[in-house]
């Protein structure tokens with residue numbers, strides 16, 4: 001993606017979460033405060049076109065109808081809500097199982113670290129994103145009051161090896177069990193880059209580390225939509241069927257959970273891999 005500007009897809013995921021909260025069933029299912037916090041983070045980022053007016057339009061009934069259309073075509077509305085719940089559940093389960101560090105890759109305007117860091121003071125939380133997106137997120141995090149156990153790192157994961165980035169991060173401990181989240185990220189990376197992320201995570205984490213991730217299933221079925229993504233500079237670059245996950249993530253990892261695809265039209269499915 002173009003590195004000099006804030007990720008449109010990260011903003012879009014934020015808008016989806018805010019709109020989803022307008023649906024009664026999701027109001028009950030989403031973690032408390034998630035939608036309002038996302039809204040504050042996007043406003044604080046100060047990105048042109050993503051002000052209060054846009055956020056209000058985003059919740060109108062006609063906007064929700066457009067989102068519903070995108071749900072029926074590609075599973076991108078309720079599907080994103082399911083993805084958020086999946087990642088939350090996997091992080092909580094990993095902490096319960098002993099993870100002492102949470103690392104969210106390509107964090108965008110996600111709220112997981114901000115919400116969970118105060119609840120788990122003995123766990124360290126880290127987010128990595130492209131410099132422009134990370135800087136925009138940092139404004140909102142400062143405004144919310146950055147938890148002492150939460151750290152933001154700015155880097156392009158295709159340019160700097162993750163283990164190099166983490167090993168020079170003073171508070172990161174490469175020997176302890178961790179949980180890494182890659183939500184809505186791998187579809188934007190080429191297959192080789194996904195393999196590299198898994199190799200790099202293995203190189204900077206302790207035994208029993210898990211990666212909770214989403215992945216495209218068959219991007220070639222969405223040629224028109226992907227042409228649109230290319231226009232905004234964030235094309236989908238890789239996908240893989242559930243059965244092919246071992247080759248997609250590479251050696252040294254076991255797939256321990258698979259979720260979805262929830263329908264034949266879903267763009268993504270989710271999974272958890274554990275370090276062997």
Ligand SMILES: C[S@@+](CC[C@H](N)C(=O)[O-])C[C@H]1O[C@@H](n2cnc3c(N)ncnc32)[C@H](O)[C@@H]1O
Pocket residue numbers: 001007009010013014105106107108109110128129130133155156157158182183184185188
């Ligand atoms: C679709 S957004 C998902 C954001 C967030 N994970 C969520 O689901 O709310 C993709 C995110 O990955 C980040 N990203 C994409 N390629 C990246 C790279 N090479 N290095 C670091 N971040 C990257 C983008 O900046 C963006 O924030």
